[in-house]
Amino acid sequence: MAEDNFTNVMEFILLGFSDLPHIQGFLFGIFLVIYLSILIGNGLLIFITITNPVLQTPMYFFLGNFSFLEICYTSVTLPRMLADLSSQQRTISFIGCAVQALFLYILGVAECLLLAVMAYDRYVAICKPLYYPLIMNRRVCIQLVVASWMIGIPVLIVEIYVIFSLNFCGPNKINHIFCDAPPLLRLACGNLYKVKISVQVAALMFIISPFLLILTSYVKIITTILKLPSTSGRSKAFSTCSSHVMVVCLFYGSGSTVYLGQKANQSAGLDKALALFYTAVTPLFNPLIYSLRNKDVIAALRKLLPKSLRSLNKETNK
Template identity: 75%
Template sequence: MTRHNLTTVGYFILLGFSDLPKLQGILFVIFLSIYISILIGNGLLIFLTKIDPGLQTPMYFFLGNFSFLEICYTSVTLPRMLADLWTQKRTISFLACAVQTFFFCIFAVAESLLLAVMAYDRYVAICKPLYYPLIMNHKVCVQLVVASWMLGVPVLIQQTYQIFSLNFCGPNKINHVFCDGPPLFKLACGDTHKIEVSTYLITYVFALIPFLLIIASYVKVITTILKLPSTTGRSKAFSTCFSHLMVVGLFYGSGSIVYLQPKSSHSKGFVKILALIYTTVTSMFNPLIYSLRNKDVIAALRKLLQK
């Protein structure tokens, strides 16, 4: 009888930065600039890894896929936020909110897994160089990329279904910049404890296990590098690994601040800013990190500019 008395929410309102009405135009220009830089930077990396013969290696195959993933990841949230800033409507349908939540989670999980795959590639290249062409052949590389994209899909379909099967009967204003599990739980009627626990558990599994694999890979990599007799060899090996470690640090560092800090320490505005950093900072700096510290990418870019 209680269920029949509940009114079902048909749409949500993403409040975003509505509390800063005078800054809507400035915020639109800032986030549009960020999105364009992400598209151009990552798109250029994808293009270079496809056309340049010197970049036809497993390392750059993974980098090209990672850049494509970065574009997909930010395209789930930034275009919608730009539209809200431009039109000031801020409404999102129940179905669109569910789709945004699902793809945001899918791409976040895929990014975490692909970073682990890239760390494994560096481990094989430096610790087992003689077996590298055999282990990291094209078929294996494709399988690892497909696994990174698809591994979380069944779990996240079920989890998204559980989140949006909750009763949303009261306020429909999401005090966030995009649809995500934690802000939606605050709007649900009834007990959400079990779903919240399962959501955070899935987050920890898909974030912690790849992170531990990355750490284990780089412990062995650094140990092997330090044993190299040549100073030049050590410098080159450290250079190829450092770029990846910077991206790992940005992704897991900003993500852990968003999801692992105590709820009591969260302020509404601070959470929004952290969420934007988490979803855009890695994507924006990824091309810069890999191009500025990578001689092969710089050489390929020079060839392209000369043509």
């Protein structure tokens, strides 16, 4: 009886972009450039937040950890996608699919929680500036980062076990670019109501809850900023938050649509586009958003440039 609870499927086939056979090489080139850009851009942010003395603050400590998360997050999906585009084999073992889904969710939840932590950091800095060094001390910052990484792991292990304990009695072709719960559930047989409810509950817990914390923080931040007497003070306060708000909108906009706004008749093409957005496009834009809208980051990046390029930048800025 115990064996009946488990699938006989030994491997899955990730269809990915197999419906576009004539542009496989082009897609490989595009995603390779995107992946390398993510590694270089987020790697530079990590490097400057560690080595530059000006950036040794909680805000940049969290930014460096977020950039590291972005690299790990994209490395779960993009290398596999590149291999499928180059080899055309597209098969992934049952265990490999479960491991990919598990790491994807662990890292995705860690990003959601870390974005909430970064919003809380901005709230303390703007709303309680006198207590900021006391509240956001080094020990607290490390504890918040560790909690962001670890808090979702037990729940997500159980969720992945429940999903992959289903009976996959139909085709083993996943019409997606990586192993994900919504397309996997379409291949399973039997009564899936309880499983779908548990997936929705987990999504609500780890997507909506952090988002509500972010929203609450920014309501209080905006209220405090509007009370500032100085126009320059209000502008500076808004500028320190704008980059984080943009990243939150990009990440949550696509992620919540996939896991909370899922429709039975939603096309696989839309699923793939949204998945690419939160697994590739957002990590690509993250270093651009933070570097282009932050004077401290721009100054730190300029120090890494050769003197000739620095002098050229100075001339163009005149």
